[in-house]
């Protein structure tokens with residue numbers, strides 16, 4: 001219930017092979033011949049399947065995003081994928097700072113800051129993830145934790161318009177666990193994120209930036225989540241791998 005376009009974004013993570021990725025993309029296109037007014041749909045397949053999924057999504061209402069990027073444009077960075085490469089593959093969004101990348105691949109706030117700047121400069125919208133682990137939630141300092149991540153990850157980023165950035169609040173204890181945060185929990189932190197965005201980018205810009213919730217979002221809870229004033233959609237892991245569930249979430253959002 002606000003003037004921002006709701007974004008339902010699927011993070012396929014490291015799942016599916018090429019044929020399965022193509023099949024899932026085709027099923028989504030069939031299930032969502034058009035997207036409801038006021039809603040935008042995004043899928044983020046593994047890097048290796050971006051091109052074949054792009055091909056399947058051509059002419060559809062579904063946008064393509066990557067799950068990670070590197071900040072240098074080209075050069076001797078074995079195994080990495082640059083922003084211009086993602087752009088030429090058809091990506092308009094790129095997830096950065098997912099907790100799995102921060103935890104398993106030791107990515108820092110500084111890394112996210114470089115990625116965010118490279119993406120915006122290269123014309124791709126970062127979906128900047130933040131969120132607290134269970135210990136921090138239990139200690140009660142989760143708002144400070146998330147606000148610090150947002151400020152460190154996005155400081156110095158220059159935006160020409162609010163649609164150049166998306167933030168996803170993903171409490172780590174809710175990711176892949178079935179333990180969805182309550183809609184009130186999501187609202188509390190998404191609101192704090194927006195206040196941090198006001199400090200970084202000014203009130204007018206912050207009012208237009210989408211702040212998503214992520215963590216066991218599914219068809220049964222999406223409507224309640226996006227009904228909250230500062231929750232502008234969801235970043236969806238598990239439920240994005242089933243075309244029926246994901247398209248149901250789009251319709252209910």
Ligand code: PEP
Nearest residue numbers: 175176214215216237238
């Ligand atoms: C995620 O990791 O981005 C996520 C939200 O996963 P899930 O929906 O499976 O909890």
